[in-house]
Amino acid sequence: MTGHPQAQRMTPSEALVETMAANGVTEVFGIVGSAYMDALDIFPAAGIRFIPVAHEQGAAHMADGYARASGRHGVCIAQNGPGITNFVTAIAAAYWAHSPVVFITPETGSLTMGLGGFQETEQLPIFSKITKYQGHVNSPRRMAEIAGRCFDRAVLEMGPAQLNIPRDHFYGECVATISPPLRIGRGPGDATALDAAAGLLAEAKFPVIVAGGGVIMAEGTAEAVALAERLHAPVCTSYLHNDSFPASHELWCGPLGYQGSKAAMKLIARADVVLALGTRLGPFGTLPQYSLEYWPTGAKIVQVDADAKALGLVKPISVGIHGDARATAAALIERLRGRELACQANRAERRQRIAAEKTAWEQELTGWTHERDAFSLEVAQGSPHMHPRQLLRELEKAMPADAMVATDIGNICSVSNSYLRFDRPRSMFAAMSFGNCGYAFPVACGAKIARPDRPAVAYVGDGAFGISLNELLTCAREKIGVTVVVFNNGQWGAEKKNHVDFYSRRFQAVNLVNPGWARVAQAFGCEGVTVETLADVGPALRAAVAAQADGRCTVLEMMVTQELGDPFRRDALSKPVRFLPKYANYT
Numbered sequence: 001m002t003g004h005p006q007a008q009r010m011t012p013s014e015a016l017v018e019t020m021a022a023n024g025v026t027e028v029f030g031i032v033g034s035a036y037m038d039a040l041d042i043f044p045a046a047g048i049r050f051i052p053v054a055h056e057q058g059a060a061h062m063a064d065g066y067a068r069a070s071g072r073h074g075v076c077i078a079q080n081g082p083g084i085t086n087f088v089t090a091i092a093a094a095y096w097a098h099s100p101v102v103f104i105t106p107e108t109g110s111l112t113m114g115l116g117g118f119q120e121t122e123q124l125p126i127f128s129k130i131t132k133y134q135g136h137v138n139s140p141r142r143m144a145e146i147a148g149r150c151f152d153r154a155v156l157e158m159g160p161a162q163l164n165i166p167r168d169h170f171y172g173e174c175v176a177t178i179s180p181p182l183r184i185g186r187g188p189g190d191a192t193a194l195d196a197a198a199g200l201l202a203e204a205k206f207p208v209i210v211a212g213g214g215v216i217m218a219e220g221t222a223e224a225v226a227l228a229e230r231l232h233a234p235v236c237t238s239y240l241h242n243d244s245f246p247a248s249h250e251l252w253c254g255p256l257g258y259q260g261s262k263a264a265m266k267l268i269a270r271a272d273v274v275l276a277l278g279t280r281l282g283p284f285g286t287l288p289q290y291s292l293e294y295w296p297t298g299a300k301i302v303q304v305d306a307d308a309k310a311l312g313l314v315k316p317i318s319v320g321i322h323g324d325a326r327a328t329a330a331a332l333i334e335r336l337r338g339r340e341l342a343c344q345a346n347r348a349e350r351r352q353r354i355a356a357e358k359t360a361w362e363q364e365l366t367g368w369t370h371e372r373d374a375f376s377l378e379v380a381q382g383s384p385h386m387h388p389r390q391l392l393r394e395l396e397k398a399m400p401a402d403a404m405v406a407t408d409i410g411n412i413c414s415v416s417n418s419y420l421r422f423d424r425p426r427s428m429f430a431a432m433s434f435g436n437c438g439y440a441f442p443v444a445c446g447a448k449i450a451r452p453d454r455p456a457v458a459y460v461g462d463g464a465f466g467i468s469l470n471e472l473l474t475c476a477r478e479k480i481g482v483t484v485v486v487f488n489n490g491q492w493g494a495e496k497k498n499h500v501d502f503y504s505r506r507f508q509a510v511n512l513v514n515p516g517w518a519r520v521a522q523a524f525g526c527e528g529v530t531v532e533t534l535a536d537v538g539p540a541l542r543a544a545v546a547a548q549a550d551g552r553c554t555v556l557e558m559m560v561t562q563e564l565g566d567p568f569r570r571d572a573l574s575k576p577v578r579f580l581p582k583y584a585n586y587t
């Protein structure tokens with residue numbers, strides 16, 4: 001760092017924009033509004049592109065996708081009141097994706113606040129549970145300070161920070177210092193805990209690593225690979241972080257959790273020591289799957305997380321390390337250097353077992369061309385459409401090596417988990433624990449803007465596409481080249497599955513009457529292609545990805561049967577019980 005920045009006379013708008021520039025911001029998502037027009041006016045002069053979207057939810061999702069793809073801040077801004085409340089769902093999603101999103105929320109003017117004027121609502125309480133930090137500019141003179149803190153805290157706390165600005169506070173003048181970003185290194189964690197962890201790993205006969213999102217955020221892939229190789233430990237990826245370990249590596253075993261890899265589950269079930277590297281071990285991510293209770297309750301668990309509050313929260317642990325996944329992995333490698341490892345003795349046997357489990361799962365997956373439950377067999381019989389699993393396999397085969405894939409919430413998106421493999425980090429952007437339908441498409445747009453050099457693909461169910469399709473407008477207007485794979489099964493499938501399993505097929509509000517999605521895309525000024533057969537899937541995906549280079553967005557409408565894979569929440573539903581006679585038939 002060179003010298004101390006100078007205090008200068010400027011307006012609060014200038015202080016805000018200069019702070020953004022100091023933090024490397026080059027894109028901001030939003031819908032234009034009078035509240036912040038004074039700052040918006042000078043965005044171009046500061047080298048900031050404003051990307052106008054169709055709905056503020058899309059803006060905040062794009063900021064999330066941008067942050068996840070780049071590791072830099074994603075920024076969005078909107079009009080006070082309704083523009084800001086439109087952010088809520090997407091900010092909650094970014095919170096659970098641990099995304100450093102800075103969302104700027106101009107508020108009603110400080111001199112009329114509380115009088116019930118136009119577009120007034122208290123904007124801090126609304127976001128209080130879904131942000132890591134809330135900065136409120138209580139005086140125009142504090143704009144630079146508080147804006148800077150929001151950018152610092154979003155990174156430090158790994159989640160969204162709100163910058164709330166009464167709209168009159170954009171005006172006036174201040175003498176402000178634009179401080180350089182404050183980036184605090186996390187380090188490997190406590191030495192005693194590292195010693196204990198190294199001791200457990202050295203004594204382990206069947207160590208298994210779970211690589212989580214923390215590995216990606218810490219840019220720690222190389223260290224995770226080196227540690228896995230030192231131990232020759234199989235590596236499972238944590239739920240929906242399929243990009244936390246390279247899939248082409250012999251020690252990669254695939255994802256744990258819903259619709260994950262049986263190989264990963266069977267291998268971790270044998271572990272005597274688990275190293276949970278950069279994962280909070282979220283409750284949904286380790287639920288039994290395929291009737292496998294795979295979590296090794298007898299094993300010693302070493303958990304590493306950059307958020308100390310996540311340690312031991314969900315699963316009991318033997319050692320907790322509050323550290324950066326990359327630095328901790330490096331410190332563990334250091335501590336294991338030259339040391340005798342118990343797992344050396346059975347290395348050949350473990351290697352064989354890993355290979356065998358992976359081969360078995362791959363074969364099972366290949367043979368698993370369609371779902372086999374009674375409902376699925378009925379609806380797929382005689383259908384001219386593609387089986388979802390076969391379609392997903394074709395997409396997997398045609399997916400470019402450096403693709404970024406955003407996935408939505410739905411039955412087919414969930415099943416896709418087994419078919420999404422990546423060799424590099426920052427490649428998979430699933431709607432994480434918040435699980436909102438409508439996540440994937442705008443997130444893919446944000447990712448594409450952050451990384452125009454990489455293909456961006458969204459997997460979206462037809463129901464969820466209805467929530468998010470307005471951003472086709474943005475793609476056409478701003479020439480955002482993304483590929484949207486819409487699974488057209490004519491239903492809110494994931495919820496319909498619950499009707500099948502628990503409500504005796506009393507279908508209600510789950511069947512969808514769709515327009516042709518390809519035609520809809522064309523009407524918006526995008527490309528639209530309807531794909532009917534497996535042979536056309538690969539060529540269609542490749543053509544759509546090629547069109548991204550020209551800034552063209554393509555909707556690939558995939559015609560699929562109505563069969564349904566295993567449900568999300570078998571754990572959370574139960575057969576209906578009715579006591580009143582008038583509801584007696586509803587069991």
Ligand SMILES: Cc1ncc(C[n+]2csc(CCOP(=O)(O)OP(=O)(O)O)c2C)c(N)n1
Pocket residue numbers: 409410411412413435436437438460461462463464465487489491492493494495
């Ligand atoms: C915003 C939001 N609304 C409702 C839900 C509940 N929900 C979860 S999955 C699902 C069905 C998704 O249907 P679709 O997108 O068509 O995908 P499919 O299950 O058919 O593959 C719904 C409605 C949700 N998760 N998020």
Ligand SMILES: [Mg+2]
Pocket residue numbers: 410461462463487488489490491492493
């Ligand atoms: Mg559907």
